[in-house]
Structure formats: C-alpha cells, structure tokens
Amino acid sequence: MLEQVRVVVPPTLREAARDCGMGARRGTVRTEPGRLVWSFLVPLVLFGLAILWYVFRNAIGAWYNSLPLTVLGVAPLVFAGWIVVRSRSQPQVWVGHYEQGIVRWVTGRVPEVYPWEEIVSVGRSRTTVGNGLTSASQNTLTVYVAGGGSMVLTDAYEGLADFAEAVDADFHRFRLPLDTARLEAGERLDFLLVRIDLAGIEHLDERLEWGAVEGVELARGKLVVRRVGVAEPWMALPAEGVLNLRIFLTLAEGLRRQHRPG
Known part of the structure; x- marks a missing residue:
C-alpha cells in the first residue's frame, strides 16, 4: 500500500528490518511527541x-x-x-509494517522485531466521541505478541487508520490458512469470548450447531450470531471481545455455508 506522505525511515528501523529478513516495507507510522496543540x-x-x-x-x-x-x-x-x-x-516511537511482520522502535532503545509467526492477534477498533454538537472518530490498533506482550497504537500515530487496515489485511492473509488447517485437523479455535470447531460455535456454556446458524455478521460494533427461525440474536458481543475478528468472520461464514441445508 502506498503511503500518502513520503516518510524518511530512520536507519535504525530500516537496518533492524533488513537484518531480520522482514522484506519490503509496506507502511510506517510514528508519534510526534514534540507537537504541541x-x-x-x-x-x-x-x-x-x-x-x-x-x-x-x-x-x-x-x-x-x-x-x-x-x-x-x-x-x-x-x-x-x-x-x-x-x-x-517523550521519546518518538516508530512502527514499520513489512511483508513479514512488524518492527517497532522507541528512540534510544533496541528495535523490537515481530514476524507474523510471533504475533498472536491483531485487533482494530473505531469509536466515535462527541459532545452533542460535534463528533470525531478515534482509531486504535492493538497487536498482541507471543509471551504476553502487546502494543497499542492510537491516533497519536498520524495515518493510523490506513496503516491499521493494511496490517490487519496482511495478518489475515498469513494466519487464515494456519487456522483453517487447525480446524480441519479437528481443533477447537478460541477467539476469547467465542470458540468454533467444525461442528458449531460456543459462547460461555451455550453451543449452536452450524446447521442452526442463520447468519454471522458485524453490526454497529457488535458481533451478532442469529439462529434459524428466531428473530432475537443468539449472541451479540462487543467486537473488541473477539480476537482476530476478521479471521473469525471468514471462518465462521465458511462453516455456516458448508452446513446450509440443501
């Protein structure tokens, strides 16, 4: 994805990505700690x-x-x-999106390199805040890495919305075949507040077989699962409560279609 503004990437970030074989750079965002309102x-x-x-x-x-x-x-x-x-x-923070993952550098420290294999989850959220007269959207990108670490990027990083979309899309392309193979091998996949396997979907202590699922959709910031013949949603969760939401939606819709009668 082409960046809107040409960014001169610091040598430290560029060299860390090159040394770790992260491939071509797809995008970069940074904080501007010296910028005053x-x-x-x-x-x-x-x-x-x-x-x-x-x-x-x-x-x-x-x-x-x-x-x-x-x-x-x-x-x-x-x-x-x-x-x-x-x-x-405050130190400046740079985050680079590369073909093989993400590189984060806090000025004055050693760069952190996270290949897609070491990234557990990518989550995006967009909230609207207002005072009754005006409103504004706030974007957040959360990346969870192996070992329990995480990085949270907000609109303090200029251009975050497009950057987050590109990161999410690349992670989806990397992770989807792996999770598909796990499903086909009989595993049950955990997406935090919801789980799925080849037979059905689970939330808390409830379970719904795929043949009884009418639809799985994202509506007004919530993940909604509907049961065949029932108007009331079987499940409605805040989107933030589902890890790797994009992957979940792809897998769930595919399984629902496979079990559709006729």
Missing part, C-alpha cells in the same frame, strides 16, 4: 496572563486579598509549562 496552549497562557495583569493593576489592601486571583492566574501558566516540558521529554 497551540490552539489550546495559547488561550490557556493568555488567560493566565490576563488574570495576573488584572491582579497587578487592581490589587487593593493586603497581599492575601489578591491571593485567590493570583493562584487562578498562575495555575494555567504552570499547567501549560508542564505540557511543554512533558511533550519535549
């Missing part, structure tokens, strides 16, 4: 200065009479200073 900081500083100027021009009587207003003026300046210092002290 001036539209927030400037009004904050101006507010603090305006309060202090008012105190200076209109101070009357003992100093403690003006103390509450002084604190009100100093607090925004201290907060703004803390934001600036914190933003400058």
Whole structure:
C-alpha cells in the first residue's frame, strides 16, 4: 500500500528490518511527541496572563486579598509549562509494517522485531466521541505478541487508520490458512469470548450447531450470531471481545455455508 506522505525511515528501523529478513516495507507510522496543540496552549497562557495583569493593576489592601486571583492566574501558566516540558521529554516511537511482520522502535532503545509467526492477534477498533454538537472518530490498533506482550497504537500515530487496515489485511492473509488447517485437523479455535470447531460455535456454556446458524455478521460494533427461525440474536458481543475478528468472520461464514441445508 502506498503511503500518502513520503516518510524518511530512520536507519535504525530500516537496518533492524533488513537484518531480520522482514522484506519490503509496506507502511510506517510514528508519534510526534514534540507537537504541541497551540490552539489550546495559547488561550490557556493568555488567560493566565490576563488574570495576573488584572491582579497587578487592581490589587487593593493586603497581599492575601489578591491571593485567590493570583493562584487562578498562575495555575494555567504552570499547567501549560508542564505540557511543554512533558511533550519535549517523550521519546518518538516508530512502527514499520513489512511483508513479514512488524518492527517497532522507541528512540534510544533496541528495535523490537515481530514476524507474523510471533504475533498472536491483531485487533482494530473505531469509536466515535462527541459532545452533542460535534463528533470525531478515534482509531486504535492493538497487536498482541507471543509471551504476553502487546502494543497499542492510537491516533497519536498520524495515518493510523490506513496503516491499521493494511496490517490487519496482511495478518489475515498469513494466519487464515494456519487456522483453517487447525480446524480441519479437528481443533477447537478460541477467539476469547467465542470458540468454533467444525461442528458449531460456543459462547460461555451455550453451543449452536452450524446447521442452526442463520447468519454471522458485524453490526454497529457488535458481533451478532442469529439462529434459524428466531428473530432475537443468539449472541451479540462487543467486537473488541473477539480476537482476530476478521479471521473469525471468514471462518465462521465458511462453516455456516458448508452446513446450509440443501
């Protein structure tokens, strides 16, 4: 997938991918810890200065009479200073998507290389937040690796939406044949809150045979499984509760079609 903006990849990331045989680079995202939200900081500083100027021009009587207003003026300046210092002290994080997996590099540390074989799960979520007048979408990509580690990427990484889609698609292509072979060998696959095998689907202590499954779909952020002849969903789970959702949907739909009567 072509990137929208040409990114100059740091040598450390490039060399780690080359040395580990990760293949061609498909995409890169990075954080910008030094980027400040001036539209927030400037009004904050101006507010603090305006309060202090008012105190200076209109101070009357003992100093403690003006103390509450002084604190009100100093607090925004201290907060703004803390934001600036914190933003400058954070390391930059680079994440590269390659043919054979993912490479993550936190500046000042040793790069972390994760071939697809060492990645357990890839999850994507997109939530909408608003205040009643405006709304915005927030993207998250979560990658779980062997040994219990994980990395969570948010919109702090510019261009995350397209990057997450490409990573998910490549992981799906790698993992689907492996999980298909496991199913055909008689294994039961665990997707966290739901499990499947060649005979049916399980959730908690309930089980539904594939011949009784009307449909498996993703609707409004939920995984919905419907039973033949019943309007009420047999199961409706938040999508985040299903690991490797894309792979689950592909396998489940294939099994449902195989067991369709006639």
